[in-house]
Amino acid sequence: EDQVTQSPEALRLQEGESSSLNCSYTVSGLRGLFWYRQDPGKGPEFLFTLYSAGEEKEKERLKATLTKKESFLHITAPKPEDSATYLCAVQAPLGYGQNFVFGPGTRLSVLP
Amino acid sequence: GAGVSQSPSNKVTEKGKDVELRCDPISGHTALYWYRQSLGQGLEFLIYFQGNSAPDKSGLPSDRFSAERTGGSVSTLTIQRTQQEDSAVYLCASSPRAGGPYEQYFGPGTRLTVT
Known part of the structure; x- marks a missing residue:
């Protein structure tokens, strides 16, 4: 069965404190x-x-990377407005159905 | 341009009643997905449409759940004889087409509360 896990479940950062x-x-x-x-x-x-x-992609303070078994979302110098739940999802090969499998998410809080 | 819209935004119903949830996808998007998100939980896949047909209904939790899509556009998710465990946020997403990988664009969701 296809599985997607995310860690940590929740993360609290101070503004400007980078993490992944x-x-x-x-x-x-x-x-x-x-x-x-x-x-x-x-x-x-x-x-x-x-x-x-x-592969790597960047958008403002976010950078996503991918290996054969995992992906990282790096957050550089986060701001309070980056507080949200971050979800990842994978799309399985054709024949598995077109459904996406979502992970449970990481709840990020950035404190001022 | 206009994004995915869903209606109603909130629905409170009594146990045993039927409900209909509506999704208007982004114009031109041929793939449409329904998900369910319970409080504090991840997204649970329900069904997906390519055009008006549903190649994958594997996520529908029971025969009380059904969905249709007409004109390759609007979709309706129907829950018959609602139960309290049906309470959740129902999310709709559309994608340019299936067979991607193509990202999905989500609507704001319908929060269903069964009392």
Whole structure:
């Protein structure tokens, strides 16, 4: 069974304190790994898609990287507005159905 | 442009009643997904549509749940004889097409409370 886990479950940072969130997956034949941000009471907001090991993508203070078994979301000098739940999802190969498998998320709090 | 919209935003219903939840995807997006998110939990896949057909219904929790999509656009998720365990936020997402990988764009969700 395809599995996606995320760690830590929750993370509290001081403003400016850089850190990383982890997403580990067991799906074989990965077609894509996605990072989303979800604010309370809202739907997830797309951040990045990564397709193959070694790929990196950046957006403002966020940088996502991908290996064969995990992805990291690095947050550099975070600000309070970066507080949210960060979700990762993997898309399995064709034939598994088109469903995405989401991880449980990491709840990030950035304190001023 | 307009994003994914869902209605109603909140729905309170009595146990045993039927409910219909609506999703309007981004114009031109052919793939549409329904998820359920319980309090503090991750997203649970329910069903996906490519056009008007549903190749993958594997996530529907019981035969009380059904969904349809018409005109390759609007989708309705129907829950019959609602139970308290159906209480959750129901999220809809659309994607340019299936067979991706293509990112999904989510609506704001419908919060369903069964009393």
